[in-house]
Amino acid sequence: MTRTTGILADRAIDALFGEGRLKSEAPLDADQVQPASLDLRLGSKAMRVRASFMPGREHKVADKLERLTLHEIDLEDGAVLETGCVYIVPLMESLDLPQDMSASANPKSSTGRLDIFTRVMVDHAQEFDKIPAGYRGPLYLEISPRTFPVIVRRGSRLSQIRFRVGHSLLSDTELLDLHQAETLVASEMPNVSGGGIALSIDLKGSGPDGLIGYRGKHHTSVIDVDRKAAHDVLDFWEPLYSRGRDELILDPDEFYILVSREAVHVPPLFAAEMTPYDPLVGEFRVHYAGFFDPGFGHASAGGAGSRAVLEVRSHEVPFILEHGQVIGRLVYEHMQERPAGLYGTGLGSSYQAQGLKLSKHFRVG
Template sequence: MSKRAGILSDAQIAQLFEQGALKAVRKLDGDQIQPASLDLRLGKKAFRVRASFLPGRDATVMDKLKRFSMHEIDLRDGAVLETGCVYIVPLLEKLDLPKAIAASANPKSSTGRLDIFTRVITDNAQQFDIVPAGYSGPLYLEISPRTFPIVARTGSRLSQIRFRQGNALLDAEELLALHQAQTLVAAEEPNIDARGIAMSIDLTGDENGLVGYRGKRHTGVVDVDKKAACDVLDYWEPIHNRGSDDLVLDPDEFYILVSREAVHVPPSHAAEMVPFDPLVGEFRVHYAGFFDPGFGHAKAGGAGARGVLEVRSHEVPFILEHGQIVGRLVYERMLKKPDALYGADLKSNYQAQGLKLSKHFR
């Protein structure tokens, strides 16, 4: 592998397995390696814990589980994970990374759209979702369903991990140059600075005036491994534009909305929606942050795709207005162009998307 900085591609992730830097308890699923990330799979059991935690510099996750675990749940035949509860699940994948390779994790798109809060934890971790360069050890996933109870099992894939060598993040000038060459967002005057490209909210609605969805409470379970198994109206309340270009977010309610801008990720780069900035309002946007190479790319069946936004207000009601900035997209260079791009190559669920719920709804 070269000494350049960049995100590892699908072929390079496969090489990590061949070299023993990535290991798994069982054979990889055929579609587990994505263009610039690896899906992580749940192991055989979940630990129900009293509260979320980080192990800290001098402890392992198992050390903490001995103190905070309330009971164990067998996942081999599937189990219900309840809303408002916190679970820790050992993953099937383990790492023995080279000293030059670090990683970061995010929920998968479908996980975020179900309002399942997930974070990867390593031994001795002082941050969630961050794997330091050269880490050797197990991986664990914290899971907390927020709106819908879920059914999950051994092998379910709720999170994904992205591997990187060095710092491949584009600065403001590089980002502007890439946008001018490749049109990263469909906007007349894109808001680009050192924090990334601004993404704003679309509250005008589609041809039927549909603006988004609000999650219902006290629903049935969602099986995370079954596509098109749930009826939309059993789980979601549609929100329509009734002549106003704003929306009041109720505290602690969950919304699926869509960006005003169409997004394009060229095959040479990967993108990520960066964590919410508290300066723009009392709400959180976008649990699932990874955008793979080829997202919205014309040759991969895209021609631009909207960013679906998972939105939750916190302490107080908050008014969102059409065109309001709600997040920023950052881009990183790939070390190598992926063998398969997001979209047509992989029959991806969310290519060329507009406002779209997760794949679980028909």
């Protein structure tokens, strides 16, 4: 059964491409369409700009780039993007959305785990990562590596887009009903409010040493975003252990990879998103809002027990995180239909059934 409203599933995204609503300089990669999203690919050049900017109602991104570009970098054979710099890259994909269809973008989980700040921009935009219904035009990605310098090239996939018709977020009551039927967040006392279900932090750790997470090192070598298992964990990360304290002091300006205490489940007819920042839970933030795919944590898709990996930063002041503290919320939205492929089922998914897991670029041992 297909709903009129909701997030488009893989088949409908393929159809957008077939109908010319979604265009690209090159045919789509085989695994570019995900269960509820499309990965976006970098085009052949990057513009280093002085600072981030918003196009605003009156302007196209290209107009602003004429004024703000410091220099242009060729991405055909790969190039290094340095930490602390801001780059704008025209994407290979462009849109001609129907009047009733909008879209939203997000860094891929692998991008967030590398602390690469990315946002999608469109012409006349007044918000990042939001593409208004009926938008017709190019897509651009703002990229600013925060912790590690990275190598990217034409075709690298750092961000993803979801398409939606109407609004179909679940209310608190609907969320509680779904949780009772399907166990969304493995907790005896689910904390549901403001349309989201709470996730808390695990600081007891796992394994004999009580590994609780990782802190990014500084002045590292370069990470190639297109290479899996190519980098040694300890060259880039400092492991953090609980040592019986069940707490962690976040240093301002440091980047942490931590994990949720609860297992998370996204049933096949739903998509979820982790809300990026909730000032009510403290002066720190889960740094990158994350898309959670239909089938993530779903038992029949091999996902039982999947935790959420959290990218965390403290604001301004050092902050003590304690085991079990609420750190973010998952909001759930209806899919228009069940995706043909669920996360984890033959899609080469990297993070199904994950515990505390760094991005796919690192090898363990």
